[in-house]
Amino acid sequence: MKFDCCKTKKSKNNLDQTTEFLKVIAEPNRLKILCILRKQEKCVCEIWQFLDLPQNLISHHLKVLKDFGLIGSRKEGTKVFYFLNKKSIKKFNSLMSHFIK
C-alpha cells in the first residue's frame, strides 16, 4: 500500500486530522478516561473516583474528548453517562497507522 506523506491535499488533510487526534489523546487524564470507558459507560462521578482531579477539570477533559467525537454522553436524571465512540476511535487509529506503525 502506497502512501505519500503529505504531497496530496488528501494526505495533508489526513495528517492534520491525525495530529489533532493525537493532541487530544496525548494527555494522561484523557487517556485514562478513554481506558476506563473501554469496559463500560460511566457517569462523571464514577470517572472522578478514578482520576483524583477537581470536578470541573474532569468536565473539561470530557468536553475535549466529546467535542472531538471520541466519546458520547447520555443524561439519566441528574447524572451524565459517558461512553466510547468506538467507531470514531477505530477511524482515527486507522488514519494514524498511515503515518506511524
Place this chain on the structure above:
Amino acid sequence: MKFDCCKTKKSKNNLDQTTEFLKVIAEPNRLKILCILRKQEKCVCEIWQFLDLPQNLISHHLKVLKDFGLIGSRKEGTKVFYFLNKKSIKKFNSLMSHFIK
C-alpha cells in the same frame, strides 16, 4: 486480555510512557518526519526540502524524536542521516494499544 487502566504501578508506568510517546508524535512536522523516514533514511537537507521550516527548527524536532528514541542518526562527512528506530516505534504502538484501540 485484561488490562487495568491505572491501578497497578506497572500500568501507571505504561500510561506515562504512552502519554510521552503521544506528546512526541502529536506535532505535524514530527509526524511528517516519521512518515518520510519510513521509506528510507534521509539527511537533514533532504528532510528540509519536505518540511518548509527553518533549518534550526528541523534540527529541534529531530532532536525531540531522537531523544525519545524514535529515530537514530549516523554521520557521513558533513551530513547527518536520520532513520527510523522501528523497534522502538513498534514497542510504543503496542503500549498505546493497551489504552486505546
Place this chain on the structure above:
DNA sequence: CTATAATATCAATATAGATTGATATTTGCC
C-alpha cells in the same frame, strides 16, 4: 418552591512547548 446533588461554564493564571534569530560546531576543501 426550596434545597441539594451532579455537572458544566467561564475568566484568570500557570506552564509546556513551538517558533525565531543569532551564533556555534563540525567537516571537507582550497
Place this chain on the structure above:
DNA sequence: GGCAAATATCAATCTATATTGATATTATAG
C-alpha cells in the same frame, strides 16, 4: 590555516492549553 556547507545549540518570545477558583445550570427530593 581559512573558508564554506551542513547541522546543532541557545536564549528569547509567542502560543496553546492545562489548571484553578468561582459561579451557573439542571434535575430530583422533600
